[in-house]
Amino acid sequence: MPQPPIRIAIAGALGRMGRQMADAVRADPRLALAARFHRPGIVGDGLVSREEALAAADLVIDFTTPAASADLARFCAARGGPALVIGSTGFDATELADIAEAAKIIAIVRSGSFSLGLNMLVGLVEQAATALDPEDWDAEVFEAHHRHKIDAPSGTALMLGQAVAGGRKVELDAVARRVRDGVTGARPAGEIGFAVVRGGSIVGEHSVSFCTEGETVTLSHAAGDRIMFARGAIAAALWVAGRHPGEYDMRDVLGFGAP
Numbered sequence: 458m459p460q461p462p463i464r465i466a467i468a469g470a471l472g473r474m475g476r477q478m479a480d481a482v483r484a485d486p487r488l489a490l491a492a493r494f495h496r497p498g499i500v501g502d503g504l505v506s507r508e509e510a511l512a513a514a515d516l517v518i519d520f521t522t523p524a525a526s527a528d529l530a531r532f533c534a535a536r537g538g539p540a541l542v543i544g545s546t547g548f549d550a551t552e553l554a555d556i557a558e559a560a561k562i563i564a565i566v567r568s569g570s571f572s573l574g575l576n577m578l579v580g581l582v583e584q585a586a587t588a589l590d591p592e593d594w595d596a597e598v599f600e601a602h603h604r605h606k607i608d609a610p611s612g613t614a615l616m617l618g619q620a621v622a623g624g625r626k627v628e629l630d631a632v633a634r635r636v637r638d639g640v641t642g643a644r645p646a647g648e649i650g651f652a653v654v655r656g657g658s659i660v661g662e663h664s665v666s667f668c669t670e671g672e673t674v675t676l677s678h679a680a681g682d683r684i685m686f687a688r689g690a691i692a693a694a695l696w697v698a699g700r701h702p703g704e705y706d707m708r709d710v711l712g713f714g715a716p
Contacts, residue, residue: 463698464491466514466539468529470504471495474520474544474683481687482518487695491515496525507532511539516694520544520686522607527552534559540700542693543567544686546612560704566697568707569612571689575663576707578678579620582665585676586624591647594667596621601654601662609653610635617665621649 465482469475470493482490492510493503500506511517511532516539519526526545533541543556546569556567570576586596598621600614610618615629622629627647634650644650654662664677680686689707696710 460487462487462489463694464489464513464515465694466492466494466510466517468494468507468510468517468519469521469525471499471502472520474686477683477687478518478520478690481684481691485691488691511536514539516540516542516698518542518544518690518694520690523548523552527555530556530559530563530565534562538563540564540697541566542690542697544571544690546615547608557704560702562702564697564700564702564705566693566705566707566710568689568693569616570661571686571693571707572678572680573685573689573692573707573711575613575678575680576711578663578665578676579616579708581676582617583620583624585665585667585674586621588624589667589669589674591625591627594669595644595648595650597650597652597666597668599652599654599662599664599666601656601659603658603660604656606655609655610651611653611661611663613661613663614651614653617663618649618651621665 465488467475467479470479479490479493482488491513492505494505494507494510519529519541523545526543530541533539540563543565556565559565598614598617600611602611618633619629632647632649634648660683661680664675666673666675693707693710697705
């Protein structure tokens with residue numbers, strides 16, 4: 458017999474990604490849009506309370522804010538479910554710790570980007586960072602997004618910075634330079650720099666350049682439409698439904714993680 462569709466609730470339903478996710482879920486016969494909810498106190502337009510939404514769903518897809526996502530993770534863990542797919546970015550250490558704690562009880566996929574191409578870029582960047590000596594090759598992460606994005610660097614840019622750091626076997630926080638202003642002095646070897654653009658309607662552009670005397674290697678990815686994030690989130694939802702508790706990412710979903 459065919460499996461019943463996975464019941465999906467959409468958090469932040471009135472946001473741009475919330476609306477796009479709802480459309481994508483409705484279009485996929487493997488899924489059923491069980492509920493949509495937004496901030497507390499906001500109902501109407503088919504919205505329900507968070508409590509009603511969680512009771513109706515097998516899984517919640519959440520592209521909201523770091524604070525809201527961490528709170529949702531705590532709430533879902535306290536009631537024993539449902540599972541979560543989290544696409545918010547810009548978490549602080551406390552919020553990440555809350556999500557990790559919730560993942561001891563429920564299954565969570567959290568990623569700075571749900572794009573297949575971008576996650577492939579992360580792997581290529583890590584390979585390049587492993588091969589290119591940081592004493593000779595400077596690494597710079599560039600990202601550009603629309604004027605409405607509230608965090609910087611983007612979660613995806615931080616993923617790429619972490620890929621460079623992972624390839625070099627160093628801690629990103631120890632070598633990252635997120636801002637340059639004024640007389641900064643010569644660049645120290647091994648530094649991982651970040652550059653940020655915010656403007657217009659740019660969906661998302663990311664690149665990592667490795668620069669040495671006489672040559673530059675640049676690996677890049679450009680997003681043309683947010684539908685790619687919705688497709689990735691659906692792939693994550695299908696993969697994580699019924700999984701054991703744990704915190705997963707898109708490399709797990711795509712089979713790139715460790716066995």
